Amino acid sequence: MVGDTFSQSLWSAITPPGPDLPALAGEEVADIVLVGAGYLGLNTALTLAAEGVSVVLIEAQEPGFGASGRNTGFVVPTLKKALSPANVVASFGKARGEAFSRMIGGSGERLFSLVQRLGIPDAEQTGWLQPAHSRAALESNRAQVAEWQALGFDVRLLGRGETRAMTGMPGYHGAMYIPTGGQVNPLAYARGLTRACLAAGVRIFARSAVTGIAPAPGGGWRLRSAGGQVTAREVVLTTNAMVGPLCRKVDASIIPTRSFQIATQRFDAEMQARILPARAPVADTRRHLFAARWSPDGRIVGGGLVYPGPGRMARTRRRFERRFARFLPELGAVRAEYAWTGTVSVTLDGLPRLYRLGEGLWAPIACNGRGVALTTAFGHELGRFLAGRTSAEDFVVPITQPDPVPLRAFATLGPYLWLPWSEFRDRIETETPA
Numbered sequence: 001m002v003g004d005t006f007s008q009s010l011w012s013a014i015t016p017p018g019p020d021l022p023a024l025a026g027e028e029v030a031d032i033v034l035v036g037a038g039y040l041g042l043n044t045a046l047t048l049a050a051e052g053v054s055v056v057l058i059e060a061q062e063p064g065f066g067a068s069g070r071n072t073g074f075v076v077p078t079l080k081k082a083l084s085p086a087n088v089v090a091s092f093g094k095a096r097g098e099a100f101s102r103m104i105g106g107s108g109e110r111l112f113s114l115v116q117r118l119g120i121p122d123a124e125q126t127g128w129l130q131p132a133h134s135r136a137a138l139e140s141n142r143a144q145v146a147e148w149q150a151l152g153f154d155v156r157l158l159g160r161g162e163t164r165a166m167t168g169m170p171g172y173h174g175a176m177y178i179p180t181g182g183q184v185n186p187l188a189y190a191r192g193l194t195r196a197c198l199a200a201g202v203r204i205f206a207r208s209a210v211t212g213i214a215p216a217p218g219g220g221w222r223l224r225s226a227g228g229q230v231t232a233r234e235v236v237l238t239t240n241a242m243v244g245p246l247c248r249k250v251d252a253s254i255i256p257t258r259s260f261q262i263a264t265q266r267f268d269a270e271m272q273a274r275i276l277p278a279r280a281p282v283a284d285t286r287r288h289l290f291a292a293r294w295s296p297d298g299r300i301v302g303g304g305l306v307y308p309g310p311g312r313m314a315r316t317r318r319r320f321e322r323r324f325a326r327f328l329p330e331l332g333a334v335r336a337e338y339a340w341t342g343t344v345s346v347t348l349d350g351l352p353r354l355y356r357l358g359e360g361l362w363a364p365i366a367c368n369g370r371g372v373a374l375t376t377a378f379g380h381e382l383g384r385f386l387a388g389r390t391s392a393e394d395f396v397v398p399i400t401q402p403d404p405v406p407l408r409a410f411a412t413l414g415p416y417l418w419l420p421w422s423e424f425r426d427r428i429e430t431e432t433p434a
Contacts, residue, residue, distance in 0.1 A: 002258070002312050002341055006061075009070055009340035010263035011187035014297055018063060018191035019198060024208035024228040030056040032386060033223055033232040035210050035246070038068035039375040040364060040382075041238030042193035047383025049200035056230050057202055058223065060209035064190025066242050067371060070342035072261055072293060072301055073186040074281045075373045076128050077108035077178050078148070078155075081140065081285055083350050085147045091351060092398060098151070100396045103381060105153040107373035108180035110380065115184065120192030122296045127280040128181025131163055131172035134431045137285035141176040154179055160433050166278040169327065173433050183281045183293050186372065210246060213361070221361060234360040234386065238379075240367050241345035250355060250363045253402035254345040255411050259369070260316045261303035262336040263295055264324065272298060275328055286430075287422035290327050299338075300324060300331065305419055313339055344369050346415075352378060354385075354399045362386075363402070 006012060032048060034041045037059035045057045059065070079088070089097030108125070115123040132138035141157060148155035156177045158166070163175040197204060208225040213235060216222040221235045237243055241256045267275075272294060276282065281293035292302040302324065306316045317336040324334045345367045347353065352374065355363040364382055367375065378397075384390050392399050405411050 005313070005340035006065055006070065008338065009187075009261070010295060010299065010301065010338040011069060011185060013338065014295075015185060015187040015191065018194050021062070021204050021206035024058060024205035024225045024230070026228045028056050028203065028228065028230040030054045030203070030230060030232045032234045032236065033058065033221075033230045034236045034238050035223070036066075036237065036239035036242065037063035037194065037204060037206070038066050038238065038240060039190065039193070039371060040240060040379045042190065042197055043376050043379025044236065044238060044383045044386070045197050045202045046193065046200060047380050048387055049197065049202050051383065051387035051389065053387050055202045056232065057197065057204045058208050058210055058225065058230065059204065059206050060242075062206045063194040063204070064187050067240065067342045067344050067367065068190045069187040070261070070340060071186050071372060072281070072291060072303060073184045073189075073372065074128065074283065074291070074293065075108050075111055075125075075182045075184060076283070076370050077105055077181050077373050078144070079104060079370060080350050080368065081130065081144070084144045085151060088351065091349060096396065096398070099394075101151060103377045103396050104374065105148060105151060107377035108178065108182065111184075111373050111376045112180070112182065114376065115189065115192065118192050118196045120184075120189055122185035122188050123182070124184075124279055125180065125182040126278060127177055127179045129163070129166060129175045129177055129280050129282045131167060131169070131175040131282060131284045133172065133284055133286050133426070134429045135173055136429070138173040141174065141285070145176055166280060167282055168275040168277055168330070171432060172284070173431070177280070181280070181373070183279070184372065185296060189372070213246070234362065236382070236386065237363040240365060240371070241343045243363070247357065247363060249357065249402040250365070252404040252408055253355070254347060254365055255405055255408070255414065256343045257346050257412070257415050258341055258343050259303060260306045260320070260339070260341045261301065262317060262320045263299040263301045263338040264331070265335045265337050266298040267300070267331065268298070271331065275300070275330055286426040288419060288426060290323065292324070292328065300328065300334075305415055307416055307419065308413075313341070316341070344371065348405060351397070353397050354382070354395065355402050356399050357402075
């Protein structure tokens with residue numbers, strides 16, 4: 001059993017505190033109430049407020065407490081490597097699939113424009129790299145680059161020399177490079193969004209777990225917490241992986257997956273000029289991908305999956321110390337000074353969706369491990385939809401009912417059971433460039 005590690009992350013250590021927020025007490029009335037103050041809830045609330053909608057946002061802990069404040073802070077304007085624009089069109093249809101892909105392709109620009117306008121610190125639009133560990137992976141990158149370019153986005157295929165120059169790592173055949181990506185301090189981003197929402201008139205209540213949702217007399221919905229209640233025309237569960245018992249149907253439709261991160265000791269400017277000198281975060285094409293970035297204070301940050309069992313956090317440190325030493329040998333002895341974990345929501349097809357649970361009761365699921373850029377853009381589109389600016393037919397994802405994941409109790413173990421096979425395949429497929 002792993003205890004909560006929010007306060008043990010690098011981001012908690014280096015990020016100034018967020019606004020002091022009250023707990024819900026007494027009666028509140030709003031047009032729309034959002035449950036969950038991660039990136040999705042905060043961006044949806046900010047868009048709704050700009051549209052003149054009265055919004056209450058309720059958070060069980062504090063804004064950014066879930067995956068939004070714990071991830072590695074990669075800003076990735078694409079989906080996972082198996083999901084190209086053509087795959088999305090095959091799933092969503094041509095019109096919706098292309099609209100969704102344009103939302104994803106523009107998500108980096110949306111995020112960095114937003115943080116610049118709001119003055120949120122520790123945001124670097126340095127691009128994002130997906131290096132290829134084999135010739136076959138490079139060809140897959142090449143195909144994706146062509147699809148994104150056909151949609152008009154600046155996505156490039158780098159050769160081996162360019163990839164080495166940008167990463168300081170010699171073992172890759174090339175890379176897909178998206179200049180509009182980059183990296184943020186994820187907790188600073190969540191807290192900056194919180195301040196922006198407050199300034200826009202959103203009422204935010206923290207430490208107020210919702211204990212019940214029921215139809216309100218006369219229409220709409222009533223939400224209860226230990227200290228008060230909110231009545232609203234519509235309710236949106238922007239909880240992603242943290243929905244739990246609040247809505248069993250939604251919880252049964254996702255696979256909550258625990259991801260682990262570490263931050264190393266600090267390195268000097270000379271090392272930072274040799275390893276990842278372009279400061280573009282890297283997530284390669286392996287099944288158990290290698291991911292790394294520089295933190296604002298000169299640490300390498302990255303992570304992945306760790307097998308369940310006793311001593312999991314201690315094994316997290318050892319596992320990723322060894323992994324960083326293997327992939328970045330120039331660092332020398334690597335020491336994990338911070339280690340933490342969080343949970344992401346995964347859908348079977350890797351795509352987001354919007355569930356309609358009842359009249360005026362919604363649950364968007366949007367993360368799948370690419371949540372920083374995706375939920376920023378998706379929250380904006382969701383806010384426009386809820387404000388009546390977009391019809392259901394024109395919304396960027398299908399509006400459906402939750403479908404339970406088959407054998408979900410076993411599915412939650414799937415990523416860990418698959419890990420040994422994934423790492424074996426990675427080893428035999430990795431090719432040293434000629």
